[in-house]
Amino acid sequence: MNQEVEFDAIVVGTGISGGWAAKELTENGLKTLVLERGRMVKHIQDYPTMNDDPWDYPLKGELSSEDQKKYHKQLRVNWAPKEDVKHFFVNDLEHPYVETKRFDWIRGYQVGGRSLTWGRQSYRWSDIDFDANKKEGIGVDWPVRYKDIAPWYDTVEEYIGVSGQNLGLKQLPDGKFLPPMDLNCVEQELQKSISENFEDGRVMTIGRTAHITDPDATFEGRGACQNRDRCWRGCPFGGYFSSNSSTLPAADRTGNMTLRPHSIVYEVIYDDITKKAIGVKVIDAETNEKLEFRAKVIFLCASAMASVGILLQSKSDRFPNGLGNDSDALGRGIMDHHYKLGATAKVEGYLDRYYKGRRANGFYIPRFVNLDEKTKRDGYLRGFGYQGTASRQDWSASVAELGYGTGLKDAILRPGQWQIGVTGFGEFLPYDDNRVTLSPTEKDKWGLPQLAFDVEFKENEYRMREDIKKEIVAMFKAAGFKDIQPYDEETGPGLGIHEMGGARMGHSAKTSIVNKYNQVHLVPNVYVTDGAFMSSSACVNPSLTYMAFTARAANHAVKEFKAGKFS
Template sequence: MNENVVYDAIVVGTGITGGWAAKELCENGLKTLVLERGPMVKHIEDYKTMNWDAWDMPYNGELSLEDKKKYPKQLRVGWAPKDDVKHFFVNDLEHPYQETKRFDWIRGYHVGGRSITWGKQSYRWSDIDFEANKKDGHGVDWPVRYKDISPWYDKVETYIGVSGQNLGLKQLPDGKFQPPMELNCVEKELQASMKTGFEDDRLLTIGRVAHITDKTAQFEGRTVCQYRNRCWRGCPFGGYFSSNSSTLPAAERTGNMTLRPNSIVHEVIYDESKKMATGVRVIDSETQEKLEFKGKIVFLCASAMASVGILLQSKSKTFPNGMGNNYDQVGRNIMDHHYQLGAYAKVDGHLDKYYKGRRPNGFYIPRFVNLDAKTKREGFLRGFGYQGGAGRNNWSEMVAEMGYGPSLKQAILKPGGWQIGMTGFGEMLPYPDNRVTLSKDKKDQWGLPQLDFDVEFKENELKMRETIKEEAVAMLKVAGFRDVEPYENETGPGLGIHEMGGAPMGHNPKTSVLNKHNQVHSVPNVYVTDGAFMSSASCVNPSLTYMAFTARAANHAAEQFKQNKFS
């Protein structure tokens, strides 16, 4: 590649936001360089485990002892990585970071990033979320409101294909949905009992997921979900949304995209005279070659913590502590959702019913506390929602000591009784002392400073967790299910894999890093649109919001470019 070429735009990262930035910029006619620090992953061709069955995995999907040594931090989450997807998770030993306090940083360094392995849950924010910081004084006031983002939610949902059900709730705005997936009989029983068993407006619905369900819909290169539930291996049908199956091919079709994998961006170059960025500095991960690429616009979409790291490393005379960091705001207010707690139960009856396929989705119970005076709860601010599901299984039927011979063979061919469970996802407040910084003495194999995490859940989150368990138990008991039990596993920031913050949007450059268009306040041709821009966390999965803000920012950047604002 010719380093003397000046691109109209440079996009750093190819995950959920990088793909959207590339698509929108390229479709607006901008010659765009897309840089990814990891290797190439081609849609379908590089999904090497997409059709594996259980008997194709030597350890029934578990990692070998040798492989487990490579993922000491990511294995703390309890479910990732597995043998069929280990290539989509980074080797912790090769990509270290520091922990003043424990932080479970789950990463995928390859083209497509975590858009291959994400859970696809897609929910809109409401003005209850956008106004929360201003009302209760935590964090900085968002410089936008729902009306500013609503048309971009429309655009993203329509393009990626989100299935779900409109509910008319103020705390969970309706969207442009494909037909909803179906609840099973036990989930419908819980749904019915909640309507009559509580005085507040709590309800249960099928999850809103980025899966195509409309067989008549037209999506270039994609078709309907096949209910295989092998999503995180990469979907050859493109049934769920990923950068690889959707936005990156759209950008490529324009002829305006240049994609370069194995390119570690570590610094945005700042021109003191122009007061704008002029490109990025890169290390080739394979050759160790140091490169510079020039661009009139830079989009940081490397994932929240990685983008924060790039800003902190982008030092100059104007920004001795990192780009946009003259007021020591970059790296602060790191957030994640807290979960790993809820309740489960056994369900009698329905033994004549089962379900078809492997639905890659569960039910969702939207937030129902601290919405108004009627739903006010003492002891904590903000709220939580639940995800869950019901199924037929009985682990004891697979224990050899409980049967043998012909009786065992017959027993394992029959489904067990019904069980149901739900997990709460709670909002974490933005705290200035929850921060990530550059290590002063620890470097990675490329000589770059490692990130050091000093993030923790505080009193508000811990008090909320008690209510999450109590309400989960109450809902299962109202339904008449038996053996209802609460549960709570060890957890910490990062485990929710919704890490965000570090370069929040706001009105004032002294208290925030980005303006209402996702531009660095003092460097208008640098946009940050991954989770780093979040000024608060809400309690819903954030990816849909990341995509909507990215589409909005990319179109703003294209308009500014066409008006020669970045020349």
């Protein structure tokens, strides 16, 4: 590429946020360079395992001992990486980081990022979430409220296709939904029991998920979900939303996007005279060549921790501690969601009932604590929700001693008992001493400083975890489920794969890094729109919120650009 060419905009990263930034900027006429540190992944063409079956893998999908060493930190999440999806996760030996305290950093370096492997659960924030910091004196106040973001939630939901059910809840705003997926018979029983046995407003619904459920709907080349539940391999039908199937092709169709993979951005270049950013510094991941690209607008969408790392490395005479970091807030307030706790149970009956397909979704129980005085809990702030599913057990449980003949055939054809499992997702408070920094000694293979994590759960989180377990056990007991087994596995922050914070949004450069439009306060032609800008975490999956803020920020940048503000 010709480094002398100046682009209108540069987008760093191609995941959930980067795809949306690229789409909005290019559709509004800006010549945009999109930089991705990982390899190229083309929709359909580069999904090598999309149609594989379990018997296609010699170890039934499990990793070899050699691969387990390569993915030793990625494996902390349990469900990934497996043989069918390891190519969408980083090799931990090649991409190390420092854990002052345990932090589970689950990553995917390729075009599309983790939009290829995300859980697709899509929930709006409410004013309860945006108000919480100010109301409780925690962290910094959000400079926006729900009314500011609601139109952009509409835009994103209608474009990506979110199926779900409107409930009229103040803590979980309704959206623009495609037809909801169905709950199965056991899930319907739990739903009925919750509504009959609890008077604190708790409800259960099908998950709100970024899957197309209307076969007659038009989504620019994407088809409806086929209920294969092989989403993490890359969906050849485009049934679920990813950058690869949706926003990046949209940006490409404009003719305004230049996409460059294998491009490790490590610094935003600041000009002391204009007091603006003028471009980025890049290392070519294949050749180790150092490059510079210039543009009038920079969007950091590299994923929360990576974007924070870029800002920390972007030092100059004006910003010796990182770009825009007069407040010393950069790298602080790192958050995640609770994960790896909940309960399982067995369900008697319904042995004449089954379900069709492999629904790529579960049920959802929205937050029902600390919403008002009636639902206030002593001992901790904020709240939690639950995600789960009911299914019939593996056929092998019925086989037991039946090893041959008619008995074996009958057992194989007969599903086992129903079971149900639920995981809690709770809010993590934004503590200033939960932070990420640049290691002064450890470097990666390109000579860049590794990120060092010093993040932990504190008293509020541990007290909430106890309540998460207690409440799901109470709901299972009320429904009459048997052999209820609560669990709380040893874990560290990061394993929810919802890491966020580090370049928080706020009213002032004295306490925060970006303003209400995601602009770096002190360098307004730099926007940060991945999870780094989050000032609190709420208890719902964050990707829909990242996309809404990104679309809003990109359209703001276009207006500023066309008004000559960045010239």
